[in-house]
Amino acid sequence: MKELQINEQIRFPKVRLIGSDGEQLGIFTSQDAYNKAIEEGLDLVLLSPNAEPPVVRIMDYRKYKYDQVKKQKEARKKAKTVNVQEIRLSPSIQKHDLEIKARNAIRILGKDDKVKVSIRFRGREMAHKDLGRKVLEDFFDLVKDVSQIASKPKFEGRSIQMLLEPKSE
Numbered sequence: 001m002k003e004l005q006i007n008e009q010i011r012f013p014k015v016r017l018i019g020s021d022g023e024q025l026g027i028f029t030s031q032d033a034y035n036k037a038i039e040e041g042l043d044l045v046l047l048s049p050n051a052e053p054p055v056v057r058i059m060d061y062r063k064y065k066y067d068q069v070k071k072q073k074e075a076r077k078k079a080k081t082v083n084v085q086e087i088r089l090s091p092s093i094q095k096h097d098l099e100i101k102a103r104n105a106i107r108i109l110g111k112d113d114k115v116k117v118s119i120r121f122r123g124r125e126m127a128h129k130d131l132g133r134k135v136l137e138d139f140f141d142l143v144k145d146v147s148q149i150a151s152k153p154k155f156e157g158r159s160i161q162m163l164l165e166p167k168s169e
Helices: 030-040 061-078 095-110 123-143
Strands: 014-018 024-029 043-048 055-059 084-089 114-120 147-156 159-166
Touching: 014 030, 024 030, 030 043, 030 055, 043 061, 055 061, 084 095, 084 123, 095 114, 095 123, 095 147, 095 159, 114 123, 123 147, 123 159
Parallel strands: 014 055, 084 114
Antiparallel strands: 014 024, 043 055, 114 159, 147 159
């Protein structure tokens, strides 16, 4: 959180003053505005230094800062992190092995994580990229009731990758 200028740090000839209740009090010199803040037992805080004239407000700065930190913590709590786990297949995978990998993917998707399915081609397998795409289609058919495709299968070098995410309700 950036630090705001308060009290004696504010050195402008004229400032627009907003009271502690939120109403505009008018244009004052910095010293007069500071004296008004002292009378109320609060701080003078510079809100908008680029305005003409700069805008200051009378408020309890420590309470304001505390509330800002509290809001940031609350926002971080509500933020959701999404993990991506990878499942590797081969173009010549057998049906049973594919079903086991699909079961693992369903378990991962059940935890609201994303699944990156990749097939790596080795040696002469590069000549049969269509087999890899077919394996990905078969894999998606096994998990399509709990997932949707986040990114379609695409080739990157010697591998093909697809990203699955949990189905949104």
